[in-house]
Amino acid sequence: MSQKDPSRLDALVARSQRDKAEREKGYRERALKLYPWVCGRCGREFGGANLRELTVHHRDHNHDNNPLDGSNWELLCIYCHDNEHQRYVDATPGKDKTTGAGATHNPFAGLADLLKRD
Structure with a gap:
């Protein structure tokens, strides 16, 4: 995809959103x-x-x-649905809750060097 042709990207995004809306409409x-x-x-x-x-x-x-019997679905109000997804994010280990990135700080990075001094 060329940066000179943003219309291709726009068309791809639009098609993706249309497809998602169709899928959602079906299972909803x-x-x-x-x-x-x-x-x-x-x-x-x-x-x-x-x-x-x-x-x-x-x-x-x-x-x-999306099984036809609905076994993977439950109906939730928008508030409970948001809460359920936030609980899922909070329960995911090793994720930064604001960016979704994993932890980057290593508190024991210099420990081996400190132990070698003695």
Whole structure:
């Protein structure tokens, strides 16, 4: 991809977003048919105008794993869904929670040299 042709990148991003929206629409519609319109965590009920606040959470955090029986999904309100993903990020060892990068500081880097002095 050339930096001189940003339209190719724009087209790729647009196609990727369209494909993602189509996938989401498919499993969201199926999940809404399978499960009652209630948040699986807080128990809040949904319908009508606030149904858009009910989201599909992938239990294994793999958005491409969409079995037809819905076994990898649960319906969560947007607040519980955000909380669930934050809990997953917090539980991931060795990650900097702000950037997602691994730890770079090594507190024992000079320990071997210090021990050799004696």
